[in-house]
Amino acid sequence: MKFKHVIWDWNGTLWDDTWLCVEINNHMLQRRGLPEIDISVYQNKLCFPVDRYYCQLGFDYSKDPYKILAEEFIAEYTDRRYECPLHSGVRELIAELKTRGIPQAVLSAYQHDTLMQAVTHFQLAEFFDDIIGLNDIYAAGKVENGLKYIAGLAVEKADVLFLGDTVHDFEVATAMGVNCALIAHGHNSRPRLEACGVPVFDSLSEGRSFIFG
Numbered sequence: 616m617k618f619k620h621v622i623w624d625w626n627g628t629l630w631d632d633t634w635l636c637v638e639i640n641n642h643m644l645q646r647r648g649l650p651e652i653d654i655s656v657y658q659n660k661l662c663f664p665v666d667r668y669y670c671q672l673g674f675d676y677s678k679d680p681y682k683i684l685a686e687e688f689i690a691e692y693t694d695r696r697y698e699c700p701l702h703s704g705v706r707e708l709i710a711e712l713k714t715r716g717i718p719q720a721v722l723s724a725y726q727h728d729t730l731m732q733a734v735t736h737f738q739l740a741e742f743f744d745d746i747i748g749l750n751d752i753y754a755a756g757k758v759e760n761g762l763k764y765i766a767g768l769a770v771e772k773a774d775v776l777f778l779g780d781t782v783h784d785f786e787v788a789t790a791m792g793v794n795c796a797l798i799a800h801g802h803n804s805r806p807r808l809e810a811c812g813v814p815v816f817d818s819l820s821e822g823r824s825f826i827f828g
């Protein structure tokens with residue numbers, strides 16, 4: 616195998632939750648009489664830190680501070696999250712990497728305890744050597760956690776593959792000095808991912824041969 620260690624993003628990469636985020640954002644916009652968005656607007660605007668995204672939708676932070684919006688989002692997300700399935704082929708791919716002896720980690724901007732609940736819900740915890748989320752719900756980003764993680768890994772950076780679905784995942788991989796490939800079935804549009812200059816695949820099955828080298 617070309618890669619000896621794989622790091623996964625969770626939301627949007629393994630978990631098919633983009634559609635739910637759009638629905639919840641629209642409920643938040645409706646409550647304030649603001650125009651709704653569709654999935655392409657979401658994928659074109661969603662960025663990290665997430666507080667730089669909500670202000671692009673018309674939310675006024677002087678009336679609704681980001682903290683309040685983040686709490687409103689996470690309340691509905693927590694209630695409804697298991698309406699979201701895993702993306703097609705996730706379990707098989709992760710199981711095959713495990714069978715081939717490739718260590719795998721999850722590096723997520725999702726709050727750590729809820730990340731653990733979700734990974735456990737899908738009975739995937741046994742496949743991951745490390746599962747790393749954030750300490751809060753505000754999705755500021757994961758560069759810091761990525762740097763800490765890679766510093767503790769006894770593997771060459773050139774042998775590590777980071778798989779994500781957003782420009783932020785590319786930024787984190789770049790900061791960590793590891794390889795990156797992006798899957799355009801999540802929270803950012805394919806043109807935004809292509810602009811990063813790394814391999815972009817429409818699905819995990821399309822990326823399979825790259826992942827297995």
Ligand SMILES: [Mg+2]
Binds near residue numbers: 626
């Ligand atoms: Mg993601």
